[in-house]
Amino acid sequence: MRRITIWLLSTVTALVLLFSYRTSTMGVGGGTSAVAVDRGGATPGTGDTSTGPPTGDSGSTGDSGDSGGGRYDGSVAQTRWGPVQVRITVAGGRITDVTALQVPDGNFRDQQINDYAVPILRQAALTAQSARIDTVSGATVTSDGYRESLQAAIDAAHLR
Template sequence: MRRITLLIVSTLAALVLLFSYRTSTGGTLPGATSAAAAPGVVPDVSSAPPSGSPSRRPAPRTTTVNGTVAQTRWGPVQIQARIVGKKIIDVRALQRPTGNSHDDQVNAYALPVLRQQVLQAQSARIDGVSGATVTSDGYRESLQAALDAAHLG
């Protein structure tokens, strides 16, 4: 009788510990900020009123746009795009999955590749990165939202 009680209590304790174990799929690290930048066009505070002769065409305006936060199973992904005229000149990740060294390794490789694909394709129609499929999907989703907000659809 004593052995059966000990076995049941041990099994229950192991199950409680197993189900309470936190992985990187559910949360963020303590102290890590998860504040998202507001989606949409970011106001340009450095722009001055156009000056010069009226015969000159004004320089194309640089627009900075934040995509929505794509909630992936590994964590949030949010992209910011800088656009001049109708050309994407830069893309950067405002948020990416973090929480363990594997996430950091995958993103250290995948994010520069995704950025290069976007600059080459000039759209959200990119291949993505093998081994970082979830992050690639979130990247694509957030980028498309940013391009939609900039009316580049």
């Protein structure tokens, strides 16, 4: 009888420990991200402190129908690890800035990946002046979502 009791308690303890184990993809891992994620306020690093009305998917905060200038939001790309959305700033028919409005940040590893990948994707988009940019190694899902949202923003701005 004593052996059965010990075996039962050991089994229950093992099951409780097994089901309480939290993986890295199950929630917030803490820490802060260095990626500038604009939540509808100023565009980081530009000194622009104006706040416009919230925009929806492929919305425009710039001149509608004119690719001369303004800010254009891409659609929200739903990826495996979370939503990705970018905003482009257009001046003189050229993309002058790309800001990540949303990137996956559900845990510390997502933040690490995006701290590395988003600046590379931004620079590639500014250089290419299009959504035809390379995938960042180790950030395939974010890169795919970034390209999708970037293309929607470019379409909204009526650029090439």
